[in-house]
Amino acid sequence: MSEGIMSDGVKLENVKSDAIFSINSKSNDDFIPGTINIYSFSAQEGETDLQVTDDHIILLPQPTQSVNDPLNWTKSKKLWNFFVLAFITGFTAATSNDAGSIQDSLNEIYGISYDAMNTGAGVLFIAIGWATFLFTPFASLYGRKITYFICIFLGLGGAVWFSQCRTTSDSIWSQLFVGASEACAEAHVQQSLTDMYFQHQLGSVLTVYITATSVGTYLGPLIGGFIVQYVGFRWVGWIAVFISAALLIVIVFAMHETYFDRRLYHGVILTGLPGTEARNEKKVLEKKTIVDSKNSDSNSVNSNLSKHDNDLELARTANNGASEPKNSYWKSVAMITPSTNMIGTGFKQYCKRLILLFRVFLFPPCIFSGLVWGMQDALLTFYLTVEDDQYYDPPYNYSNTGVALMNVPCLIGSIIGCIYAGVVSDWFTIWMAKRNNGIQEAEFRLYFLIIPAVLCPVGLILFAVGTDQQWHWFPTYFGLGLVGLGFGSSGDVAMGYLMDAYPEMVIEMMAGVSVINNMFGCIFTFACSPWLNAMGNTKTFIILAVITCVIMGSSIPFIYFGKRIRLWTKPWYLDFCERRDRMEG
DSSP: OEEEEOTTSOEEEEEEOSHHHHTTOTTSTTOOTTEEEOBGGGOOOOSOEEEEETTOBBOSSOOOSOTTOGGGSOHHHHHHHHHHHHHHHHHHHHHTTOGGGGHHHHHHHHOOOHHHHHHHHHHHHHHHHHHHHHHHHHHHHHOSHHHHHHHHHHHHHHHHHHHTOOSHHHHHHHHHHHHHHTHIIIIIHHHHHHHHSOGGGHHHHHHHHHHHHHHHHHHHHHHHHHHHHHTOTTHHHHHHHHHHHHHHHHHHHHOOOOOOOGGGTSOBOOTTSOHHHHHHHHHHHHHHHHHHHHHOGGGOOOEEEEEOTTSOEEEEEOOOSTTOOOOOHHHHTOSOOOOTTOOTTSHHHHHHHHHHHGGGGGOHHHHHHHHHHHHHHHHHHHHHHHHHHHSSSTTTOOOHHHHHTTHHHHHHHHHHHHHHHTHHHHHHHHHHHHHTTTEEEGGGGGGGGTTHHHHHHHHHHHHHHHHHHTOOHHHHHHHHHHHHHHHHHHHHHHHHHHHHHSGGGHHHHHHHHHHHHHHHHHHHHHHHHHHHHHHHHHHHHHHHHHHHHHHHHTHHHHHHHHHHHHHHTHHHHHHHHHHHHOSOO
């Protein structure tokens, strides 16, 4: 057993074991996606060096020794890129939710109806979901960075249009571009985070991601209200333009590409994989051999291919990246980083992967996570509508600032929910793995949806009844805090569960979740006002509370049957990864 220190300060040790890692390899017959051996006390002696932390947590994925591996980046480099990703997330969430702050001004000055602006919100949801879907194949073909640039550029155009809004069509179609800008934060950010951090860190990392989403969602309208009151409603759009322009400069010159094909470095066990995938992996290894032989005679890749009794191939590579030179500045910030298996321009591969992407809707965990997160988008529409429609008028007579400040308890609750479902869930999953012979199941995170499944509906009812009965502000605001707690915890758990369940389909699964949750939000956006007008606050929110409890409470069946579902979808998962990563154009 040997020890070492990673560049970000994590103490490591190597343990020799084949058995410890066999369950984690998709080439093994016992492999189930989302079931991993993450704790090393159950290891049996073998031949494979595994890197584990000082706390005996197995690092997944296993880092290479390449200085260019994002897992090996220095702590400061990781934190900088994490900050940029969090800022992109918070900023795009804010611009997607600040349109409501200028609705009164547009209605009074230009006569644009509230129904038209409601339609704009629906267009926004559609743009977010389907732009995420369309951009997803870009990440695995051209690198992660180019999508961030395209999305923020589209957002800049939408902000310019929004700042010049004078007609009904302006108020609607500007939101198409604003929505498209948030696409990069719906799936690509999560992919970049998984490139930089290990699986046992994802809950804590997602805490920051969901917190950034919450800050943008709740503070966007608040800041927009202040801008309208003290500067003018057009500056809501112009300030977004200036920030977008500055962000584009940061993306071009200071954001590092996180795409890294570790198949070129790690020994690849192909036993049990389809023959096409075996050929694909063999081509990748051969390609790496050719490239390395051109760069350095001493850094060649020695591939050892052998046949076994069951006529399946075993491929291993001796290259670990230890002698690989550090990427130059311009290469590390390149706008486009072609994938190692891209053919020509990659257009045919893009089209095939886009069609393949529709398969994610066959995976029950994807649908479940999309509904959990989508319900929070739907609830957001309802309580923000009640605030805008009723708290400006008697008996409340709130100002723009007063209504905007109602988002503060939601934000506080959301931050608490993020910590509860992120940092605490990371500790909990490791604790459960220790009690389960070192095996972690993806469903361990779902236990953290049970409490919010009760508290969030209670918060909805407190807010609605408090509004109708004109209660003291505390129970009403406390209810909003509970709703915010549901927002933060459900997003963290839904995404963390899906990332744990299908770790090699992170961006694809997040794209599926984005389509489901935004279409869910779109439907409820159009249903919101007629529903409230027909049934009133209390009855409407009681129904919403029941729906929320059922959707979030469905985590209990998934806790019991989730592993069976993952085993059932294993062939789909392996086939999807093989088709996505094959060399053919």
